[in-house]
Amino acid sequence: MRQITLSQAVNEAIAEEMRRDPTIFLIGEDVAEAGTPFKVTAGLVEEFGTERVIDTPISEPGFMGMAVGAAMTGSRPIVDLMFGDFLFLIMDQLCNQAAKAHYMSGGKLNVPLVLRTNLGATRRSAAQHSQSLHALVAHIPGLKVALPSSAYEAKGLLKTAIRDNNPVVIIEDKLMYQDKASVPEEEYLIPFGKANIVREGRDVTLVATSSMRQVCEKAADLLSEDGISAEIIDPRTIVPLDETTILSSVKKTSRAIVVDEGHQSYGVAAEIASIISEKAFYHLDAPVIRMGAMDVPVPFSPVLEDLTVPTPELVAQNARKIVFGEMIHGL
Amino acid sequence: MRPKKSNIEDYLRMYRQMVKIRAFEDNANKLYLDAKMPGLTHMYSGEEAVAVGICEALLVTDKITSTHRGHGHCVAKGADFKQMFCELLGKEEGYCRGKGGSMHIADQSNGNLGANAIVGGSMGIATGSALRAKLLKSDDVTVCFFGDGATAQGLLYEVMNMAALWKLPVIYACENNGYSEYTTTEEIVAGKITARAEAFGIKAYQVDGQDVLAVNALAQKLVQRARKGEGPFFIELMTYRYHGHHVGDINRAYYRTKEEELEWKENRDPIKIMGQWLASEGIASESELKVISDTIYIEANEAVEYALAAAYPDVSEVKMHVYAKAS
Numbered sequence: 001m002r003q004i005t006l007s008q009a010v011n012e013a014i015a016e017e018m019r020r021d022p023t024i025f026l027i028g029e030d031v032a033e034a035g036t037p038f039k040v041t042a043g044l045v046e047e048f049g050t051e052r053v054i055d056t057p058i059s060e061p062g063f064m065g066m067a068v069g070a071a072m073t074g075s076r077p078i079v080d081l082m083f084g085d086f087l088f089l090i091m092d093q094l095c096n097q098a099a100k101a102h103y104m105s106g107g108k109l110n111v112p113l114v115l116r117t118n119l120g121a122t123r124r125s126a127a128q129h130s131q132s133l134h135a136l137v138a139h140i141p142g143l144k145v146a147l148p149s150s151a152y153e154a155k156g157l158l159k160t161a162i163r164d165n166n167p168v169v170i171i172e173d174k175l176m177y178q179d180k181a182s183v184p185e186e187e188y189l190i191p192f193g194k195a196n197i198v199r200e201g202r203d204v205t206l207v208a209t210s211s212m213r214q215v216c217e218k219a220a221d222l223l224s225e226d227g228i229s230a231e232i233i234d235p236r237t238i239v240p241l242d243e244t245t246i247l248s249s250v251k252k253t254s255r256a257i258v259v260d261e262g263h264q265s266y267g268v269a270a271e272i273a274s275i276i277s278e279k280a281f282y283h284l285d286a287p288v289i290r291m292g293a294m295d296v297p298v299p300f301s302p303v304l305e306d307l308t309v310p311t312p313e314l315v316a317q318n319a320r321k322i323v324f325g326e327m328i329h330g331l
Numbered sequence: 332m333r334p335k336k337s338n339i340e341d342y343l344r345m346y347r348q349m350v351k352i353r354a355f356e357d358n359a360n361k362l363y364l365d366a367k368m369p370g371l372t373h374m375y376s377g378e379e380a381v382a383v384g385i386c387e388a389l390l391v392t393d394k395i396t397s398t399h400r401g402h403g404h405c406v407a408k409g410a411d412f413k414q415m416f417c418e419l420l421g422k423e424e425g426y427c428r429g430k431g432g433s434m435h436i437a438d439q440s441n442g443n444l445g446a447n448a449i450v451g452g453s454m455g456i457a458t459g460s461a462l463r464a465k466l467l468k469s470d471d472v473t474v475c476f477f478g479d480g481a482t483a484q485g486l487l488y489e490v491m492n493m494a495a496l497w498k499l500p501v502i503y504a505c506e507n508n509g510y511s512e513y514t515t516t517e518e519i520v521a522g523k524i525t526a527r528a529e530a531f532g533i534k535a536y537q538v539d540g541q542d543v544l545a546v547n548a549l550a551q552k553l554v555q556r557a558r559k560g561e562g563p564f565f566i567e568l569m570t571y572r573y574h575g576h577h578v579g580d581i582n583r584a585y586y587r588t589k590e591e592e593l594e595w596k597e598n599r600d601p602i603k604i605m606g607q608w609l610a611s612e613g614i615a616s617e618s619e620l621k622v623i624s625d626t627i628y629i630e631a632n633e634a635v636e637y638a639l640a641a642a643y644p645d646v647s648e649v650k651m652h653v654y655a656k657a658s
Contacts, residue, residue: 062489065455070463072444096449105437106428107652141653165655
C-alpha cells in the first residue's frame with residue numbers, strides 16, 4: 001500500500017470532502033496560498049478558489065464565531081486554528097456558542113463544523129506553541145474530540161468529522177505532519193467512538209492517545225525484551241469514548257497505564273484512569289497509572305523540554321513496576 | 332412623512348407589532364413579580380420601534396441574531412406568544428423545549444438564530460450567517476442586534492473588519508439605550524460609536540430609535556442595498572430601556588433619575604408617538620387603536636394562562652439534544 005504523510009492525508013481528506021459537498025469551506029489564517037505554516041492545506045486554493053479556501057486576518061474569535069453562524073445557516077465550515085494554544089482565544093465562540101446551540105435551542109439549531117488544530121511539545125517552540133489542550137474541550141458537553149495517531153487515522157477521522165452534524169475538534173500532533181503511514185487509495189471513514197486495538201497483549205493495557213501511540217509502541221517493544229506482553233489501545237476519539245474496548249482489555253490484562261500528552265493533573269489520562277478504576281476495579285492487580293505532560297509550562301531549552309513529556313522508557317519503567325509487583329503506594 | 336394608501340396596512344402592522352412586544356413584556360414582568368417565572372429576564376419595553384422598524388424591513392428568510400434583551404426581536408421577527416411564554420416558564424412546548432429560557436429563544440422558522448446571554452456573543456454568528464449567504468449565493472440579509480454595552484467587546488471589530496473586507500450582507504444594529512447594565516454609556520464609550528464602523532469603511536447611520544417610521548425607512552433602504560451586495564452597514568439607534576438592566580433591578584436611583592425615566596415614557600414612547608401619528612393622519616382613531624391594543628393584551632393573557640398550565644418537559648429530556656443526530 002502507498003505511504004503518505006499525515007499532512008498529505010489531511011489534505012486529501014479535505015479535498016475529497018470539498019469535492020463531494022459544495023457547502024464545505026475552509027477558513028483560517030494563511031490557509032490559501034501559504035497552505036498554513038505546516039503546508040497542510042497547500043494546493044487546495046488552486047482547486048477550490050479563494051471563495052472556499054478563505055484567508056482571514058489574525059482574528060481567531062472572529063473567524064471562529066463566523067464559522068458558527070455559517071454552520072447554523074447551511075454551510076459546513078472547516079476552521080484551521082494555527083496552533084492548539086490559540087484555543088484559549090476562541091473559547092467563548094467554541095464552548096459557549098458552538099457547543100451549546102443545539103441543546104439550548106431544544107434541537108432546533110445545528111452547528112456542523114470542524115475545528116482542526118494541533119498539540120504536542122518537543123518542537124522547541126516554548127510555552128505558547130506547545131500545549132496539548134484537548135482536555136479543555138473534551139470537558140464541554142456538545143463538542144466531539146478526535147485525536148488521530150497516524151496519517152491513516154487522520155484521514156479517516158477527519159472525513160467522519162466533516163460529515164458529523166456537531167462541532168468536532170480534531171487535534172493533530174504537529175510533530176507528526178511528516179510521518180508516513182499506509183493509507184489506501186480508496187475511500188474509507190473511521191467511525192467515532194470505536195477504539196483501535198493497535199497491538200494485542202496479555203500483561204498490561206497501555207491506553208495511548210495521539211502520538212502517545214508511537215511512544216507506547218516503542219515501550220511495548222522494550223517490554224517484550226523482558227517478556228512482558230503489552231496491549232495498546234488507541235481511543236481515536238476521546239468524546240465519544242469507547243469505554244467498552246478499554247474495559248475489556250483491562251479485564252483481560254488486569255493492569256493499565258493511560259498515556260496522554262495533556263498536563264497530567266485534571267486531564268484526559270485522569271478521566272480514563274478513573275473510568276477503569278470505577279468499572280474494572282475487581283479485575284485489577286495494580287493501581288491504574290496516569291502518565292501525562294509534567295505540570296509545568298512547556299520550557300524552551302531542549303534539555304528541560306524533553307523532561308516534560310512521557311517517553312517509551314518511562315512508560316516501560318512504570319509497566320515493569322506494576323507487572324512485577326514493585327508498585328509502591330503513591331508510585 | 333405623508334402616508335401612502337398602499338402602506339396603511341404596514342403602518343398598522345408596525346403599531347400592532349410594537350404593542351405585542353409591550354404586552355409580552357408587561358406580562359413577563361408580572362410573571363417575575365408574582366414569582367411564577369424561574370430566574371430573571373431583561374425587558375425590551377421602550378425599545379420597540381428598533382426591533383419592529385428593522386424586522387418589518389426583513390423577509391422571513393432573512394436572519395437576525397438577538398441579545399439577552401431579546402423578546403422584542405423575537406416577537407418582531409414573527410414569533411408566537413404561546414411558545415415564547417412556554418419557554419420563559421421552562422415548559423415543553425417552548426421554542427427550545429424549556430432548555431434555553433428567556434435568554435436563548437431561537438426561532439429558526441422565522442430566521443431568528445437566537446438570543447445570546449454573552450454580551451456581544453452573537454456578532455460572529457451574524458457575520459458568519461452573512462458569509463454563508465454570500466458563499467451559497469443566497470440573497471438573504473442578516474441583522475445583528477446588540478447594545479451599546481457590547482461595543483466594548485473586541486469581537487465586534489474583528490468581524491466588522493472581515494465583513495467590510497468581504498462585502499458581506501450584514502447590518503450591525505446597535506441599540507443605544509443609554510446604559511451598559513448599571514453604567515451610563517458615556518462612561519464606557521470613547522469617541523463616537525458610529526466612527527468605529529466608519530474606521531472600517533462601513534457606512535454608519537444614527538437614527539431616532541423611538542420613531543418606528545424613521546427606523547423602518549432607513550432599514551428598508553439598507554436591507555435592499557445589502558441584498559445587492561453593497562453591505563455591510565451599521566446603524567446606531569438612540570433609544571431607552573424603561574426597566575432596569577433586568578427585572579430585579581428595581582432601585583435605580585444611583586445611576587439614573589425617575590424624572591429621566593418619566594420624560595422618555597411620557598414624551599418619547601415609541602407606541603404613543605406612532606399612535607398619535609396614525610390618529611393625526613386619519614389612519615386610525617384613538618378608539619380603534621385601543622381596540623387593537625386590548626385585543627393584543629387579551630391574546631397575551633391567554634398565552635400566559637396557556638403557558639402556566641402547560642406541561643414541563645419529561646425528565647428524560649435532560650440528556651436529549653446534547654448532540655445532533657446524523658442526517
